[in-house]
Amino acid sequence: MGISRNILLWASDSPWMRLHVPKWKFVKKAIKKFMPGENAEDALAAAKKFQADSIPAVFTHLGENLQHLSEGLEVRDHYLELIDKIAEQKLDVEISLKLTQLGFDSSFEVTYERFKDITFKVREKLGNMIWIDMEGSNYTEKTLFFYKKIKSEFDNVGLCIQAYLHRTEKDLKDLMSIDGHIRLVKGAYREPADIAFNFKNYVDRNFLHLSKELLKIKSQKNIRVAFATHDEKICEQILRDAKHYSIPRNQVEFQMLYGIKSGYQKELAKKGYKVRVLISYGDFWYPWYMRRLAERPANVWFVLKNIF
Ligand SMILES: Cc1cc2nc3c(=O)[nH]c(=O)nc-3n(C[C@H](O)[C@H](O)[C@H](O)COP(=O)(O)OP(=O)(O)OC[C@H]3O[C@@H](n4cnc5c(N)ncnc54)[C@H](O)[C@@H]3O)c2cc1C
Structure with missing residues (x-):
């Protein structure tokens, strides 16, 4: 693992940096590359544009590791309101969230x-799926x-599973016994x-190995499988x-992040593959x-360019 990746991941956990960096103007400007805005309305407007290119979306309201359990109630209510807005605008949008946002x-x-409250409303009002993000290994x-x-x-x-963990192949077998839907x-x-x-080459190799396994299972079972990567070779x-x-x-589904490989997303969708774009929004964006x-530590140069 590169030194720069290590430093950036360390910085993502640093309380001092979490408090101060989000106030710096040039960082605020640079973040626009990865998110359309801080409000749900910004995400909804972006989703409408993607939908015109036959690319549905997944929304994440940014946040993790609450200070108080009660804060999770606001997060739940935010998602419950969001579901109404998605339904009103007749958008094909799914939700993905971190369990620590709800008080895990x-x-x-x-x-x-x-x-459960969110999942029930998703099923009743949107008739689609909700995704659970996978966080650090202490939560696996x-x-x-x-x-x-x-x-x-x-x-x-x-559920999201991570190819960099040694345990994932075994977990996948276990999840297949309950016909799990997998991203x-x-x-x-940082693990x-x-x-x-x-x-990186070991992670890539394991991703390919697991993707093959998932495709084989998908050819036999009615499960949803999504490959969330921007790695074109993979x-x-x-x-x-x-x-x-x-x-x-x-039935071949890719999920990619807003602002990354946008041309490739459109190309895949045009060819008839399923592509969903993950749109994040919210003001707690620093660790994410x-x-x-x-x-991609080269992105740091993009941030620095915004100083000038
Ligand atoms: C929809 C979605 C959901 C995710 N959910 C989770 C989760 O729940 N838990 C979790 O641990 N991780 C999650 N991730 C992040 C994931 O683990 C990787 O860190 C991320 O996708 C980058 O890896 P990659 O597969 O694109 O491959 P890489 O090998 O990192 O990148 C391949 C190529 O994609 C481009 N690229 C990748 N990332 C960037 C970037 N940030 N900026 C610019 N270009 C880039 C570059 O051209 C790079 O060469 C999610 C990713 C996506 C797309």
Whole structure:
């Protein structure tokens, strides 16, 4: 893992940086590359534009690790209102969230009830899916347990799994026993070598291995599988593998972030593949933004350019 990636991921956790950096004007300007704005309305307007290019969206209201359990109630209510707005505007938008936004650090049960409220409304009003983000490895076991429990009550829930973790292949087998709906990512957090692959080529290799496994399972089971990567080489291999397993184009799904590989997103959608763009919004963007910089440290030059 590169030194610059390590420094940026360290900075994403630094309390001093979390407090001060979001106030710097040049950083505020640079963040526009990755998010359309801080309000739900900004995200809704962006989703409308993407929908015109046959690219539906996934929304995330940025936030994680609450100070008080009660704050999670506001997050729940925000999502409940958001669902009404999505339905009113007849947009094809799904929701993705971090369990720590709802209070996972303090109470499993309270988080479960809040998540259930959102999931129920998603099913009734939007008739689509809600996704659970996967956070750092100290949450993996707990999140898998949470997912299995909610999946036994609701089928419209998908889970993110991370190719950089050694354990993921085993977790995937386990998740397939409950017909889990899966979003595969490489992984965005700082993890020690005994838990995660520390070299990019190992992570890439494992992503490809797991994607093949998922496509094979998808050719036999009615599960939703989404590949969340901007790595064009990997995407092209997935397209070849999907063809090998005779999976129709409209069942091969990619999810990519707003502002990254926009041309490629449109190209895939035009060819008839399913592409969803993940649109993040909200004012608590600092740790999320630092992880985006860490994924591609060259982005730091883009931030610095905004000083001048
Ligand atoms: C929809 C979605 C949901 C996600 N959910 C989670 C989650 O729940 N948990 C989690 O740990 N991670 C999540 N991630 C992040 C993921 O783990 C990776 O950190 C991120 O996708 C970058 O990896 P990559 O697969 O694009 O490959 P990389 O090898 O990092 O990048 C491939 C190419 O994509 C482009 N690229 C990638 N990132 C950037 C960037 N930030 N800026 C500019 N160009 C870039 C570059 O051209 C790069 O060469 C999610 C990602 C997406 C797209």
